[in-house]
Amino acid sequence: MLSNTFWNVPIVQSNMKSGPTIQDIAAAAGVSKSTVSLVLQESPRIKAETAEKVREAARALGYVYNRGAANLRGRRSTTIGMVINDLTNPFFVELLVAIERVLAQSGFTTLMAHTAESVETQTRVLRSMREQNIAGLIMSPALGTPDDMPVEIRSWGIPLVLVMRPMGADVDTVGVDxxxxxxxxxxxxxxxxxxxxxxxxxxxxxxxxxxxxxxxxxxxxxxxxxxxxxxxxxxxxxxxxxxxxxxxxxxxxxxxxxxxxxxxxxxxxxxxxxxxxxxxxxxxxxxxxxxxxxxxxxxxxxxxxxxAGADTLGTMASRTLLARLDETDGDAKPPVQYFAEPExxxxxxxxxxxxxxxxxxxxxxxxxxxxxxxxxxxx
Amino acid sequence: MLSNTFWNVPIVQSNMKSGPTIQDIAAAAGVSKSTVSLVLQESPRIKAETAEKVREAARALGYVYNRGAANLRGRRSTTIGMVINDLTNPFFVELLVAIERVLAQSGFTTLMAHTAESVETQTRVLRSMREQNIAGLIMSPALGTPDDMPVEIRSWGIPLVLVMRPMGADVDTVGVDxxxxxxxxxxxxxxxxxxxxxxxxxxxxxxxxxxxxxxxxxxxxxxxxxxxxxxxxxxxxxxxxxxxxxxxxxxxxxxxxxxxxxxxxxxxxxxxxxxxxxxxxxxxxxxxxxxxxxxxxxxxxxxxxxxAGADTLGTMASRTLLARLDETDGDAKPPVQYFAEPExxxxxxxxxxxxxxxxxxxxxxxxxxxxxxxxxxxx
DNA sequence: CTGAAAGCGCTTACAG
DNA sequence: CTGAAAGCGCTTACAG
Structure with missing residues (x-):
């Protein structure tokens, strides 16, 4: 289950043409690339006029930040996986839209996938998300998902929030009563x-x-x-x-x-x-x-x-995940088990x-x- | 419009714990990391028994392929952006599901986003996708999208396929008559x-x-x-x-x-x-x-x-994009304008x-x- | 307040 | 058939 079968690499790929890099900006602005990097991160350590000069050069060159490179070097991730069992049910669409909105506000990108209640598809999709280096996962598991799935995900070292479908009291869950x-x-x-x-x-x-x-x-x-x-x-x-x-x-x-x-x-x-x-x-x-x-x-x-309030539930699920991402290993809070009272x-x-x-x-x-x-x- | 404002970097981020790398596999299997890399790519240049030894070591270590690193070094991308104007319309959900299925079969990951017919949201989402280094884009533009959007996207050096909502005869379009x-x-x-x-x-x-x-x-x-x-x-x-x-x-x-x-x-x-x-x-x-x-x-x-046949249209749109990704600059085909006859x-x-x-x-x-x-x- | 250097985990000529 | 080396575009201590 969920084993990492790295030998299914894609056949088709696309070559990129690369635009200007921070190196080019550095050259144009007459500073080092360290400085450029710090400006892009809005570091207060850089003098305002230097920062402005750098920004101006970046704009002039049509610079596009390469988040993948940043994530690799910084050993972090800004994408969140979101796995939904049934998008043909409009309730889950409303939920998804709410979750995506909240995550985007915090600067995260949402990698969405649809399993159509197939455990097999779910396995494939989770594997792919793991290779994409997601920072966390929100999911509504497909019917028949094995009980050890939450343990498996946890072993990846990323937080998991379940929505709508509980799988035990020890895993963060947002749903309804x-x-x-x-x-x-x-x-x-x-x-x-x-x-x-x-x-x-x-x-x-x-x-x-x-x-x-x-x-x-x-x-x-x-x-x-x-x-x-x-x-x-x-x-x-x-x-x-x-x-x-x-x-x-x-x-x-x-x-x-x-x-x-x-x-x-x-x-x-x-x-x-x-x-x-x-x-x-x-x-x-x-x-x-x-x-x-x-x-x-x-x-x-x-x-x-x-x-059930799809909007509220989606917001709760996102916030729960964001809170976990902010935790360090020491200060882990107890599992969240939030079940909204339906009207x-x-x-x-x-x-x-x-x-x-x-x-x-x-x-x-x-x-x-x-x-x-x-x-x-x-x- | 669609300008690259790189100074909106995320505030919240998540540190990753890193697992074994190809370097670790190489050490375990007693080969070089070049060899490991080639095995992961299923290169025929590596002897079968060496390959098996490498795979075994990878399995034993619980190795997870880091697609981000591969994409960075290989200067390519295996994610496709997909921007949908209205997921509350089930037709677009059916379309999305079909597109995702075909792209996944070709080894691509789909980055999905929902604009709710907001040009502003669409702008934000496109910028984010560009930073995520998408290889191509399939989109159903929000109402009121400026006419120069396709030109803008093209200037990014990635192919664009419009679905359902045409924006001129020179851009690949899949829709209905x-x-x-x-x-x-x-x-x-x-x-x-x-x-x-x-x-x-x-x-x-x-x-x-x-x-x-x-x-x-x-x-x-x-x-x-x-x-x-x-x-x-x-x-x-x-x-x-x-x-x-x-x-x-x-x-x-x-x-x-x-x-x-x-x-x-x-x-x-x-x-x-x-x-x-x-x-x-x-x-x-x-x-x-x-x-x-x-x-x-x-x-x-x-x-x-x-x-309109959401499934057929989704398949057409995906195939059109995949074909563009396979093209080299020299052999570019004329724009695809496919309009299905509805029943x-x-x-x-x-x-x-x-x-x-x-x-x-x-x-x-x-x-x-x-x-x-x-x-x-x-x- | 800024720069030089090392390195994230991979791939890819190139050499043997 | 395999390995040594360079480098993708960034970030981050560290030094000054």
Whole structure:
């Protein structure tokens, strides 16, 4: 795992034409290159007029600082690796954008990579980043990442901050309190009168899914509501998974009247399949998602969802990493375990249902596009 | 513009602990570091058993190749810059993923950056990439990028490939034939019987919007359909823009019965606002988008849209850049101007309308959630 | 306040 | 087939 296989060097390469160096500036300004270097670093040790002369020469020559050379000589690095498991999920895009912004403000360059949930791709990408000499790493690990990955990274001598997907209490982690969030979401549905509530997006052996299911179960439990095994539906964490969950729900009897979805992607599939069946989310089935991606506001109907605050989380993750980079070996702080409390953003997808047992076919059904068919599916 | 202001060096930096070098491997294997270097490059000049001995020593020491040092000495670069204007648009995410995949296969590392349509951010990011010594650049320029940007980049001595947003015939460009695509989309609506068709997402002085509007206009023209000025609606290229466009359309009389949207993001807003008004896209207003992002398949109703093929475009863009990197100054090929022909993916949002003048309020209206209100809006 | 010298970890002619 | 030497563009003690 993550072994350094240095024999996969690139075949294609590009020759550079080189511009002026600090040597050229030194010659033009009539100083030594030491002086030029110090001016570029804004050292107070250089007299103001000398500095100005150097800057002027640099400008005249069209000088471009070579950060690679500086990093090599200075034995430091100003690039941060950032590995994301799923850029097709807009939540991670928002997270990435926030992280990049904060790091750029501190003068770091972000080397981004996308693993598409493939552990193999992740291994390749990490190896490449290591060769690129990253100063630190922020990552949201792909599903199925081996447990020893954080140890492996630590052995590289660089700090690691995990986002969204915890891998143990001893590694810096920034995420959300999933259990509490899903408790909130489930209680919201209970408050709307629902008693049969499904959970769509269970995935075995997957930490985040476990946390979210746990939150759902503890809310049900707290309110004395029994949970049937079949309500906990294991589907892909994608819109397609959501569509399959709806089909499963409408095959159950008595069927759940509400569903808590693993995330917004799953919820989008749920909304879509309901629409395809001529039903309306909120009326026919109350739906709650998680992530509050931008599109959740624009779905039909708009989606009730847990807001994790991608911007805040990204900022926290960056700051945590920057703090580690500032530490010396002696003053290491204990692991950061930051889990934000999500808020529930209530929209139309979870409200307006008539759930008080009486109406097998409620008022809402009159507006369904194909009542005959939905009755058939209800049996 | 894009001036090299080298005095913005980072404040925060990170010291590296250094691992074994080729020197250490050389000592361990009892050879010179030249030999080690050649082995790492898989040079056929080294005897197989010597090579194996070296590899074994490297493995034993846990050696990590330092690409930065190699690039410095070899006067080359193996990183490619990739600047994207809008990662919140899933189309660009798909494009980015495809580009990264192809570049990684050729041994290049991708330095990604996001400008959020800000020319200022773009300037900062380009400067940083230049200091990072990128071998080439693939970019989708932010709106309002100055016309001389390609010239500026070229003066850096690195190849530039533009994606999606052309900036002149002399710079390598990979995009789509927007005019032809929008002609297709508009003709599809005409084929459905529509005669009053709006265009949502016109933006003045913006090349891509001009091309798309042109395609729309030429289709209308070709079929002898007059176009009212008010039908060409200037809105933000976001879901919010789409919502505003719908409001504008329903204030017109006689109102358009169909709308061609600048892209899927705008179309999503259109679908959403229609739903909010208790209307159904397809029935009340035929809607076509552009980009065929993954979510277009899952909207309510599913969105008819132009498929540009993000994967194909990303592959083309990467290959174009890789080819330039292989060129020597002598054998430079003429500029690549590749514009893919988009295909129209027909889904529910554009079909099923009754448009033959008779029904001011058609059968579909009976299923609208708030008929009184929609009649009021129609006047 | 400034300069001379050493060196970061590699690659590449060149010589043998 | 392998090694000695020079050098990529910087930074950093150290000396003055």
């Amino acid at each position: 999933n259990a509490h969030g899903f408790e909130l979401a489930t209680e919201h549905l209970i408050g709307q009168g629902h008693t049969r509530i499904a959970f769509a997006g269970n995935r075995k052996g997957y930490t985040v899914a476990n946390q979210r299911r746990q939150g759902y179960l503890s809310a049900m439990n707290k309110h004395g509501l029994p949970v049937s095994d079949e309500w906990i539906i294991d589907v892909e964490l994608t819109p397609t998974g959501g569509r399959n969950a709806v089909r499963a729900i409408f095959d159950m009897k008595p069927r759940p009247t509400a569903v808590v979805c693993y995330n917004d992607q799953v919820a989008f599939g749920v909304l879509h399949e309901l629409d395809r069946m001529g039903k309306r989310a909120g009326k026919a089935l109350a739906v709650v998602g998680c992530d509050n991606v931008v599109a959740a506001e624009h779905t039909n109907p708009p989606l009730t969802t847990l807001s 529930l953003v209530v929209r139309e997808s979870s409200i307006g249902a008539a759930v008080h047992e009486r109406p097998r076919i409620d008022a809402g059904a009159l507006r369904e596009r194909d009542p005959a068919r939905s009755i058939a599916r209800l049996k | 927007n005019a032809h695509g929008f002609e297709l989309a508009t003709e599809h609506l005409i084929g459905q019987g529509h005669t009053r068709i709006a265009f949502a997402g016109n933006r003045k002085g913006y090349t891509v919007a001009n091309q798309r509007r042109q395609g729309y206009l030429s289709a209308m023209n070709k079929h002898g359909l007059p176009v009212s000025d008010e039908w060409i609606i200037d809105v933000e290229l976001t879901p919010t823009g789409g919502r505003n466009a719908v409001r504008a359309i329903f204030d017109m009389k006689p109102r358009p019965t169909a709308v061609v949207c600048y892209n899927d993001q705008v179309a999503f807003g259109v679908l959403h606002e229609l739903d909010r008004m208790g209307k159904r896209a397809g029935k009340a207003l035929a809607v076509v988008g552009c980009d065929n992002v993954v979510a277009a398949e899952h909207t309510n109703p599913p969105l008819t849209t132009l498929s 129209l993916v027909v889904r529910e949002s554009s079909i099923g309308a009754a448009v033959h003048e008779r029904p001011r309020i058609d059968a579909g209206a009976l299923r609208e959630r708030d008929p009184a209100r929609s009649i009021a809006r129609l006047k």
